[in-house]
Amino acid sequence: MSIARAVAIVLAKELRLEFRSRELLTTTLVFVLMVIVLFSFSFDPTSEESRKIGPGLLWIAFLFAGSLMLNPSFAREQANDTLYALRLAPVEPFAILLGKILANLAFLLLTELLLLPVFAVLYNVALLPVLGPMVLVLLLGTLGMAVTGTAFSAISAQARMRELLLPLLLLPVLTPVLIASVECTAGLFADPAELRMNWLNVLVAFDVIFLAGSYLLCDTLLEE
Amino acid sequence: MTSSGKTNWAATLGVAVLMGIAGYAALYIAPEERTMHEIQRIFYFHVPSAWTAFTAFFVVFLSNIAYLTRRDLKWDWIGVSAAEVGLAFCTVVLVTGPIWAKPVWGIWWTWDARLTSTFVLWLMYVSYLLLRTLLPDTEKCARISAAFGIFAFLDVPLVYFSIWLWRTQHPQPVIGGGGSLDPTMRWVLLTCWTALLGVMILMMRQRYLLEKMRHDTEELLHAAEDLASKAQERTTR
Numbered sequence: 001m002s003i004a005r006a007v008a009i010v011l012a013k014e015l016r017l018e019f020r021s022r023e024l025l026t027t028t029l030v031f032v033l034m035v036i037v038l039f040s041f042s043f044d045p046t047s048e049e050s051r052k053i054g055p056g057l058l059w060i061a062f063l064f065a066g067s068l069m070l071n072p073s074f075a076r077e078q079a080n081d082t083l084y085a086l087r088l089a090p091v092e093p094f095a096i097l098l099g100k101i102l103a104n105l106a107f108l109l110l111t112e113l114l115l116l117p118v119f120a121v122l123y124n125v126a127l128l129p130v131l132g133p134m135v136l137v138l139l140l141g142t143l144g145m146a147v148t149g150t151a152f153s154a155i156s157a158q159a160r161m162r163e164l165l166l167p168l169l170l171l172p173v174l175t176p177v178l179i180a181s182v183e184c185t186a187g188l189f190a191d192p193a194e195l196r197m198n199w200l201n202v203l204v205a206f207d208v209i210f211l212a213g214s215y216l217l218c219d220t221l222l223e224e
Numbered sequence: 225m226t227s228s229g230k231t232n233w234a235a236t237l238g239v240a241v242l243m244g245i246a247g248y249a250a251l252y253i254a255p256e257e258r259t260m261h262e263i264q265r266i267f268y269f270h271v272p273s274a275w276t277a278f279t280a281f282f283v284v285f286l287s288n289i290a291y292l293t294r295r296d297l298k299w300d301w302i303g304v305s306a307a308e309v310g311l312a313f314c315t316v317v318l319v320t321g322p323i324w325a326k327p328v329w330g331i332w333w334t335w336d337a338r339l340t341s342t343f344v345l346w347l348m349y350v351s352y353l354l355l356r357t358l359l360p361d362t363e364k365c366a367r368i369s370a371a372f373g374i375f376a377f378l379d380v381p382l383v384y385f386s387i388w389l390w391r392t393q394h395p396q397p398v399i400g401g402g403g404s405l406d407p408t409m410r411w412v413l414l415t416c417w418t419a420l421l422g423v424m425i426l427m428m429r430q431r432y433l434l435e436k437m438r439h440d441t442e443e444l445l446h447a448a449e450d451l452a453s454k455a456q457e458r459t460t461r
Contacts, residue, residue: 151375155368159358169355169372172347173379176386183390202386213378220292220371 003098006091010099011106017076018107028069028111035061036119047124054123055185059178061115063145066108067167070149073100074157087222097150097218105146112138130188133195137188140203141181147210148173154221176206239422246412246419254412263327270320272417273313274342276424280310281349281377283428288373291366297439300366303373304356305431307349309424314346341387348376362439 018024039057043049077083086096116134120127127134152169156162180202187196214221250268257264283306291299321339322332333339352373359365405413 148375152372155355155372158360158364158368159355160360161358165355165358168351172344172351173376175344176379176382179386179390198389202382202389206382209378209382210375213375217292217371217374220367223367 001091003092003095006089006095007099007102010086010096011102014100014103015106018103024069024072025107025111028065028107029114031068032061032065032111032115033118035064036115036122040122050123051125051189054119054125055182055189057123058119058185059141059181062108062112062142063171063174063178064167065111066142066145066149067170068163069107069111070104070146070153070170071156071163071166073104073150073153075153075162078157083222084224087224093222094215094218096222097154097214101146101150101214104150105143108142108146109138112142125189130193133193134185134188137181137184137200137203140200140207141177141184144177144203144206144210145174147207147214148177151210151214151217151221176202180206236426239419239426242415242419242422246416249412249415254409255406260328263324266320266324268412268416269420270317270324271413272420273316273320275417276420277310277313277317277345279421280306280313280424280428281345281380284310284349284352284373285377288370288377291370292374297362297366300362300370301432301435301439302428303366303370304353304435305428307352307373308431309427311346311349311353312427313420313424314342314349317342318346335391337384337388337391340390341384344383344387345380348379352376362442 036057039053039061040050043053045053074083077086087093089096113135116127116138119125149166149170152166152173156166156169159165180199183199184196184203187194187199246268250265254265254268256262284303287299287303287306290296291303321342325334326332352369355372356365356369359368
């Protein structure tokens, strides 16, 4: 079986599993919405200030969402020991990891795209003129989160206190993604809007390095 | 006294003497800096501690790779020893930094590039050690934490570059960075680094032996339990 086909099968399985219950998506959606509302209480921003802190707030909310949402990716497999079955399949181990990465990317992107308009309304941001580049930034930033998060979910699933452990492992490592995504978003929301290419390059570099790292380490991560 | 005990004593004594020389050189031999005066002398321990921490973290990375390719627990012990010692030196950097910054910059802390990235580095190795305490058996702990250690080290250049791009206000590097450092100052700095590297190796060796002893004790315990259960089986039969 080719890698692409194996990836597609794992991806389809993950999507089917999630869309049967939709529990992960709904919980995360409500969680991020709550964070956005709570932020405005704790900072009480004027409309000028809210445009200034908005990009940071948005990505902090997404980052928290990611560190919660990515946990079940491997933890879910453990309840019925289904990871064992997946590993028995005669496919490249990276296909399993990549399928999960793509599924998590889809879940996170979907959440973000649903929340972006809400955020734009609440924080007075002109979203429509920069929608194209914004989606690109979301895609690259979220890919970094999904790759690292899926790999670390495989790590934390093996440990005790995994729900607490995943954010702890993930957040310091995602520092470059946070800074770069916030800078890109701030550039797009600025007047005049600009796409800060050097920061976009940081995101691309992060994605490439961590995808390569996951490829090299996936045997170790999936081993029992 | 055994011969390994003797070498241990000799090494400890050597490093202690070296530390004494380094301290004396930093306080009395190094010339006074023109603008920062006496407070600048903390530089002779602040900067070498940072270098030593980086050296230790690099050792962690190498032993992580070595463990995953060789699967010999020895490498895991070296890894955890280097991580703990590196974290201790990194803490020294984070503590001496503000002590230096307060009189010179007028503030304890600023979110400048090098401070922030050192802090993030510190956090990453704290989570590395924390992860190890939460993983169950020895083999799994070694394997999983090695994978995380490699990911964390891959992240270090990205963290440094992105935070550097984000802001910079720190005194630019003076060694090998085009800046000029008084030859005596350079000599004292390198002496201090050698001394701290000696301390690092000494501490890592102790920590390694401790980890090995812990492992051996566990093995003995398992062996004893096996014997006990076998003996019980025999009596019930």
